[in-house]
Amino acid sequence: MVIRFWIATLQISELFVSSLVHLLYGLYIFSTAVAGDLSQNLNEYLFKPNANIGVVKVEEPKGSTSVDDLPPIVLVHGIFGFGKGRLGGLSYFAGAEKKDERVLVPDLGSLTSIYDRARELFYYLKGGQVDYGEEHSKACGHSQFGRIYEQGHYPQWDEDHPIHFVGHSAGAQVARVMQQMLADKAFKGHDNTSENWVLSITSLSGAFNGTTRTYLDGMQPEDGWTMKPICLLQLCRLGVIVYDWLDIPLLKTYYNFGFDHFNMSWKKIGIQGPVDCLLGKTGPFASGDWILPDLTIQGSLRLNSHLHTFPNTYYFSYATKRTRKIMGITVPSSVLQVHPLLFIRVLQMSQWRHPPDASPPYKGYRDEDWWDNDGALNTLSMTHPRLPVEHPSQLVLKDSDCQPLQPGIWYYRIVEGDHILFIINRERAGVQFDLIYDSIFERCRKHVFRKTPPTLPNHAHQ
Incomplete structure (x- = not known):
């Protein structure tokens, strides 16, 4: 019983650490993006008259092919x-x-x-x-x-x-x-x-x-197709389904997982739709038509x-x-x-x-x-x-x-x-x-x- 308890504790700890690593990495990318976005907009606002400074225009030699033909x-x-x-x-x-x-x-x-x-x-x-x-x-x-x-x-x-x-x-x-x-x-x-x-x-x-x-993140090594019931990828699946179902235009313009052709938006599948997705009856995670497999x-x-x-x-x-x-x-x-x-x-x-x-x-x-x-x-x-x-x-x-x-x-x-x-x-x-x-x-x-x-x-x- 004690051994089983420690094994379960180690598995939960590994899931927590893995989730924390991915969360931090996601925040790292997101914060870099936001900082870059603000910096770019600020530069455009403050230095718009000099926007072309540092941009070198390449003069094409006579008789050469233009850049558009490369x-x-x-x-x-x-x-x-x-x-x-x-x-x-x-x-x-x-x-x-x-x-x-x-x-x-x-x-x-x-x-x-x-x-x-x-x-x-x-x-x-x-x-x-x-x-x-x-x-x-x-x-x-x-x-x-x-x-x-x-x-x-x-x-x-x-x-x-x-x-x-x-x-x-x-x-x-x-x-x-x-x-x-x-x-x-x-x-x-x-x-x-x-x-x-x-x-x-x-x-x-x-x-x-x-x-x-992929197996460390939650794919089953037995078949390389299905996911373990409790794993990092299950958290990822949950987040993607909710994100696509909410279908907030501003967020989808900023970042998109690419599942629009699965029609998981609340506008198309209503209230029951995400339940079917979460239960694995419909959507990319049910058919295996996503990147991890x-x-x-x-x-x-x-x-x-x-x-x-x-x-x-x-x-x-x-x-x-x-x-x-x-x-x-x-x-x-x-x-x-x-x-x-x-x-x-x-x-x-x-x-x-x-x-x-x-x-x-x-x-x-x-x-x-x-x-x-x-x-x-x-x-x-x-x-x-x-x-x-x-x-x-x-x-x-x-x-x-x-x-x-x-x-x-x-x-x-x-x-x-x-x-x-x-x-x-x-x-x-x-x-x-x-x-x-x-x-x-x-x-x-x-x-x-x-x-x-x-x-x-x-x-x-x-």
């Missing part, structure tokens, strides 16, 4: 992320989008499934009304159609005008799923799509093969079984790690080098053990392969697609290791950093932030292109 670099956010215009103007990518003249930052669902986000990404770029597909929509219990883009952000997008994608965390997998949809001609009314519409995919801590953190190892296996690495696309990946081994034991690198809101998760993930009474997620699974992590994802998962089939890859220690770049290969580099190294707080990352993003944009502009037809301005070929 292939866009599209930055795709991860879980709980947001695009341009949300959270009071806070930049999810910490201002990295200002490093190049032709960068797009779409606002996709922050908790919606990778499938739904891939559909949204296509229409954001091409234009039109988001079509989630009739079969998928019926199976998952949501509307077939979503947001309307009167004008796509790159309507000329096709095989002759391909695009670079840079995805953080789940955003990298979103880009891969969308590329596969292009190859499968899965967008109704767009019969000429192909995988060659994607010029390159760069992954920043990409969620390619799932993460053991896609981030389990099992969910990633299901996704990856249909995804290819294509021979004409360039792939590059930055995998992050904040662990080291001491006498054969994997532990966090140090207290100071790991963000305080991720330290607990780094420690927990470095000690993860798959339940012995549950079937392993794949043949050959070993706990120790998954211990290195960045507080959100396992380093093994971030390097390149490995499961259920390992895709062509090459470890990069220095840039000369991958020059000249070859398409159809996942070049990957291990970077010392936690999961939010590339986002939110540029000052915290220091010089490493600029070095990484500068190398990404330089690669896109100078080393990644198809010889026929050219996709770079004339002066970039010199």
Whole structure:
């Protein structure tokens, strides 16, 4: 009896600590957003006549292609992320989008499934009304159609005008799923799509093969699909349902989880509707059409079984790690080098053990392969697609290791950093932030292109 009491106490304590960590991290992002919003508005009010100070206008050389003809670099956010215009103007990518003249930052669902986000990404770029597909929509219990883009952000997008994608965390997998949809001609009314519409995919801590953190947060390791009755994710589910049901326009404009196509607003489902959602009868959490099932190892296996690495696309990946081994034991690198809101998760993930009474997620699974992590994802998962089939890859220690770049290969580099190294707080990352993003944009502009037809301005070929 005493042992059971202590086990229950430890489980409750873990839930409390996990919830506190996520709450603090949420407050950190929210307070940063509000502060940034107020600062931006104050600057615009006080210094409006000098608004263009510090902005350098690039004069195009004669005979060169204009900036508008450059292939866009599209930055795709991860879980709980947001695009341009949300959270009071806070930049999810910490201002990295200002490093190049032709960068797009779409606002996709922050908790919606990778499938739904891939559909949204296509229409954001091409234009039109988001079509989630009739079969998928019926199976998952949501509307077939979503947001309307009167004008796509790159309507000329096709095989002759391909695009670079840079995805953080789940955003990298979103880009891969969308590329596969292009190859499968899965967008109704767009019969000429192909995988060659994607010029390159760069992954920043990409969620390619799932993460053991999903099980720590509450996904069942037995199936990677359902949630434990009492866990952090149940609190998250409750908050999302209430937030969407209240449907307060000001709040939804400021931040949106992306579940509008599930019609959970009080205007559409009344008083009884949220009860059915909370009881698991309807909504995204009932059908599994949300992000967490896609981030389990099992969910990633299901996704990856249909995804290819294509021979004409360039792939590059930055995998992050904040662990080291001491006498054969994997532990966090140090207290100071790991963000305080991720330290607990780094420690927990470095000690993860798959339940012995549950079937392993794949043949050959070993706990120790998954211990290195960045507080959100396992380093093994971030390097390149490995499961259920390992895709062509090459470890990069220095840039000369991958020059000249070859398409159809996942070049990957291990970077010392936690999961939010590339986002939110540029000052915290220091010089490493600029070095990484500068190398990404330089690669896109100078080393990644198809010889026929050219996709770079004339002066970039010199």
